[in-house]
Amino acid sequence: MTSVPVDEERRWWKEAVVYQIYPRSFNDTDGDGVGDILGIIEKVDYLDDLGVDCIWLNPVYESPNADNGYDISDYRAIMDEFGTMSEWEELRDALHERGIRLIMDLVVNHTSDEHAWFVNSRASTDADKRDYYWWREGRDPEKTDLDADDYDTPDNVEEVPPNNWESFFGGPAWTYDDQTGEWYLHLFDRKQPDLNWENEAVRNDVFEMMEWWLDHGIDGFRMDVINLISKPDGLPDADPENDIKTIDRAVNGPQIHDYLGEMRDRVLDADLLTVGEMVGDEMPMETARQYVTPGPDGDGLSMIFHFEHMLLDQGDEVWELVEWELPDLKAVMDRWQVGLGDEGWNSLYLNNHDQPRQVSRFGNDDEYRRESAKLLATLLHTLRGTPYIYQGEELGMTNYPFDSLDEVRDVATRNPIRNAIGAGIIDGFDDVKDIVRAKSRDNARTPMQWDDSEHAGFTDGNPWIGVNPNNDRINVEAERADSESVWHYYRDLTSLRKDRDVVVYGDYEPLTPDHESLWVYTRTLEAEDEHDTLLVVLNFDSDETTFEPPADIAGDSAEILISNYDVEVDTVESTTLQPWEARVYDLT
Template identity: 65%
Template sequence: LIDRAWWKESVIYQIYPRSFNDTNDDGVGDIPGIIEKLDYLDDLGVDIIWLNPVYESPNADNGYDIADYQSIMDEFGTMEDWEELLDGLHDRGIKLIMDLVVNHTSDEHEWFVNARDPDSEYHDYYIWKNGRTDIDGFTGHLGPEDEAPPNQWESFFGGPAWAYDEEVGKWYLHLFDEKQPDLNWENPEVRDEIFEMMEWWLDKGIDGFRMDVINLLSKPDSVTKHDPPQNSTQVWETFDGPRMQEFLDTMHDRVLADQDVFALGEMMGRMDMETAIDYVGRDGPLSTLFHFDHVLLDHGGKIWETNEWTLNDLRDSFNRWQYGLADDGWNSIYLSNHDQPRLVSRFGNDDEYREESAKLLATLIFTLRGTPYIFQGAEIGMTNYPFDSLDEFRDVETINPVRNALESGEIDNFDDIKHGLRHNSRDNARTPMQWDDSEHAGFTDGEPWIGVNPNHDEINVEAARDDEDSIWHYYRELMELRKDSDVSDVMVYGDYEVLINDHEEVWSYVRTLGDERLLVTLNFAEWESHTWIPEYEVDFNPHDMEAELLLCNYGADERATDVDAEAFDLRPWEARIYRLK
């Protein structure tokens, strides 16, 4: 018996509006720009659009600092534009999910402006604390001379997670930028406001929410009930706080339960499976989640620090979730988004084997068990940007910590960390979509708000659509297999079973649903690799099986089609999907 859901069978395409398509030449993508590309999305064949925040915002964090939840940012257009977008999507059978950013607001939100008056009913919408005076030698304060912040939590964007407010004479919590004060979810009025706002959007006809850093809503008792201990430096104390389950259960019961909507939670930190199942299992409040296991593999502690990842690490982190949510819960499969560098530059090879490796990574995304995500530009194999100076960056997560480190002398000059920033910065994902080979890649006729990748003369949608062997067409083939073929069910719902768990180059797995079996085999190397199906690891006899090739990123040539089911020689970055019969 298959536990079907439309959002399990769907492919999600993520649009970062600022960088998608600009129609009024101010250099900033806009909603009319998305409307202009509706047929493009339809041709590609995606089912759900996740739209990054388009609400009114001073853009300290590109829309993740919301000043009004119920209006559209001027730069992006009007509410009428947004309604036209929704209708245009629905006309094409595409659903729309909106970003829900309710851990924090902008400091320019009316609530926060009013909260600065301690007598206002809004004061308690945020988290205010007195500074500490009982510590020696604390030097990092940005408050009065004799005060240090309430505790030593560091914000995710660098510097203390508390800012001193002159008017109030207290400190407010901001886990992200100073311009993103955290809402006080302990306050029932905050919860009511948010739930009503969610209902308002659902009434407008949207199909669900992508919930930003949703497991941070409930703060630890050390902050809500007591004066926080000065020595708590661990901001991860804020993950999955004591009332997290309760808050989401209430949200589910009040807002989501009686509607057929998709609820996707972004979950920070490294989560244990029990907690995950509480959130997304059969009885949980959410449909699925984003975890960070695999995208943290190659990050160091600082934004410019990197680690080498290995295939074993990558496979282990996916195995954990594939097996962890096998019986209850549902995965989201992503290798990139607006916060992550480009997948082909990171997990593939953006040079000689760009096409092959981009297709291999797509094969992985579409054949693991879970809902697949395409971040705009992945479908043409867009790469990281060759950043050369700090002025070229726009992201607060990159700029703030680098400035601080330069000022404090922690780093001497930009060039020492350039390599790391090129690898890690979120701005890699945010350079404009490459539509064609014209001056600004067809994104704008004005001055783009962030640099267009110089490789757009080769890597662009127009060229990709013209070339039958392109990454773009390969994405379409994968989607066709997944949604509209004899193997769709096994591709979506089949069990996942990994083969040869310690192969250093090749990741292979079998997906099984009843008698249907798919074998996926992927060579993560620039050289040829050999692999096989070890009999002792599977409950069928590979010697008795015929392997029918369904898709290969080198095409259906003899090497890929004429094989024994038990052994395979793979070319550099080769990816194959077989049906075993």
């Protein structure tokens, strides 16, 4: 193992592999069809065997579940469906005893409308916490382009919302409240009112809550849609005529760095893993660096989740799907590898609870499911940054074959489709079925596939969402018994990351940015007169592809460090790669 360069600071979260658990779908122990904390405790040894270093736990807080836990009604309580605080503490301790850290979801752009703050806020226009949220008077429809008939208001109310913003879940981003005669802002579901971070009292309460969880022994936060907390001055209308949408208005607001800087100074430290979810289109690299630069010159987050590669196949509406090519994906990833190469740190992911399964989206989930799942894993674990494994990814789990809207649970899918049907844009679910199968967030939320039983070993009851019928062949029990499985390949990758510093800290150099099938790059680490180099060769194709090595390394001595096909070499030379073949050459 080489030493880390003198200008590179070791951090545990740089060297870690993070495993994301969506508790509702992980493991159910009480038969109610919903995963629970005891179910995670039951599988802690499984996580340890896989070799992961940290768990990101999606929300387990008290919530009415309008958005599956991302509408929090009490930040300091555990939802009854999931368990109790003492059980959460037992989980924390079980993980820590095995050297596995734990980070929690921080959801502070909005709360539930059942949170005590909002209940107080909507009680009257002079309530103590009225300014904890965004309340505004409506507008005269005669003075805007908005149609009052498009909004769900009482018959005696002849006004439209304060601006024309649309919710990210479909429909208006404002809801009229007849109790006080004003409108409140919700960038997501109407049961998720946005907090007003301009109010110092809001910030104080949020920071105190964060400190409370840190005092309870967590190791960091994943910060949900954190770049939405600062709203633009005056809340201006979006301008569809010039392709300006709500999200363009709402992201990276004018005070975002002030708020995160205050959070950094009051709550955070460099040893915590803090990853900010940054929604929106292409982010200027200067803005990204500001988020991850240590203070006082930056916001001090460990890393961010950007969405550029997640938007490659996204059209303007939920029922639109855009074709993408491998050079498009490489261009995005290369921009971030280079852009944050020396001045920040990357998160590495291709799926999570908000995205479809990576092998169905970026690989081949049919004939070459196993090979492409391993190739995608090779990519994520050999780029520079911290890799995130989403539950079931280590099995090569695939998207779900939805046949009706009744099978869909996600409001981000249901709402836009219902609105489109109501507006006559589409006739029914069959018009968008292929898109739902390809893109719905529910693809990632089907239960973890533990075995080949009726409900995949997830529950003894009726699961809250359907189990993928391919659990008869894709499941933990079968994969652990097969030494050539995707699961064992993931375990080899987590081991490799611990064994070789070059995998973590090495410089990244892309070699085939324009090739339509091959993604080839080197990772190089030079420190204390030592030189360590890996060559990564990936064939993103269901056909064989010829690999011609660059002239400066052709013929060099090498061995295969890891590969998804059985291959041995002693030099780097021209070769024919099999479909979805992945090779990591050790050139050291």
